[in-house]
Amino acid sequence: MGKTFLASTIAYLLATGGPDGKGVKRRVLVLDYDSQQDSSKAFLKMDAIPGDDEYAAPLHPEVDEIVDPEWSGRNTSTDILFDSPVYEYPTAFENIQVLPSEGNVDRVLSMTPQTASLAPTITTYMRTWFSDPELANDYDIVIVDNPPSKSPVSAGILGAATHVIIPTEPEYDSIDGVPMLLNRIARINEERPDHPLEIVGVVPNKVPSKSRLTQKDEVALAKLYDRNGPTGKYMSRFWLQQRNCYRVMERPSVDESHFNYVHNHHALKEMQKLYELVESSLWGNEI
Numbered sequence: 001m002g003k004t005f006l007a008s009t010i011a012y013l014l015a016t017g018g019p020d021g022k023g024v025k026r027r028v029l030v031l032d033y034d035s036q037q038d039s040s041k042a043f044l045k046m047d048a049i050p051g052d053d054e055y056a057a058p059l060h061p062e063v064d065e066i067v068d069p070e071w072s073g074r075n076t077s078t079d080i081l082f083d084s085p086v087y088e089y090p091t092a093f094e095n096i097q098v099l100p101s102e103g104n105v106d107r108v109l110s111m112t113p114q115t116a117s118l119a120p121t122i123t124t125y126m127r128t129w130f131s132d133p134e135l136a137n138d139y140d141i142v143i144v145d146n147p148p149s150k151s152p153v154s155a156g157i158l159g160a161a162t163h164v165i166i167p168t169e170p171e172y173d174s175i176d177g178v179p180m181l182l183n184r185i186a187r188i189n190e191e192r193p194d195h196p197l198e199i200v201g202v203v204p205n206k207v208p209s210k211s212r213l214t215q216k217d218e219v220a221l222a223k224l225y226d227r228n229g230p231t232g233k234y235m236s237r238f239w240l241q242q243r244n245c246y247r248v249m250e251r252p253s254v255d256e257s258h259f260n261y262v263h264n265h266h267a268l269k270e271m272q273k274l275y276e277l278v279e280s281s282l283w284g285n286e287i
């Protein structure tokens, strides 16, 4: 769908001051909570585990400098939910730090024996962590790569967010998921009327170029943008096209070249629009 693509692109855009580098350079923390670990791999060299599909968090580069007897020298985003020390990882980008995904969610599922109460428990832990003044001191924004699943982990993390941005592909299965997710957000918001989860926008992704847009795609897109439909008012005013230069997650990288597509002249306009959408939603800046 483009969750990891969107999360990592936004992280890079905000950290570098937009495609032209002239905006404010935000200090960004990326939390990967997706078991596929793609955001982790986009920013860190993860440790392969022999005989396993999953990757382990690498040894922290400051393991020799940080003196903490309770620390194992590695961290995943799941550590936030436990009373263990958490040290974010630096990346190749000055303003981007990361906590990689643990892959497996078993440790979280064992937090409480009653699955029903796990989501609110996670929300509480996340909120507590987010409200630490030290975090606000170190970062301007925390970006979470979180799948829209109904799992308590996913739901619990969504409950602690302040803003949400939703990618969708212009095809039926993906589009059907959007009103469902918006419904869930509406239900979450019933319980937090004072500080509702704000929808930054639904961003269509992998939209074929005009010449390749099939009748079916066109109908699907029109359905999304229908002002009388459930998604219309949340749609972003632009979309991201299907582009070869965006096909980057297939080749994990940890250096600047990973984000070359942001400066690709074909993509520049939509990258600028994406940057403006996030900057204006979060900081109210008209660029």
Ligand SMILES: Nc1ncnc2c1ncn2[C@@H]1O[C@H](COP(=O)(O)OP(=O)(O)O)[C@@H](O)[C@H]1O
Binding pocket: 001, 002, 003, 004, 005, 006, 038, 205, 206, 207, 240, 241, 242, 243, 244, 246, 247, 248, 249, 250
């Ligand atoms: N607009 C796009 N055009 C071409 N490829 C894209 C586009 N958006 C994402 N991709 C590629 O599609 C794949 C899946 O995207 P990804 O963001 O990893 O999805 P998700 O995190 O939702 O599973 C990745 O290889 C990514 O680079």
Ligand SMILES: [Mg+2]
Binding pocket: 003, 004, 005, 034, 036, 038, 039
């Ligand atoms: Mg992903």
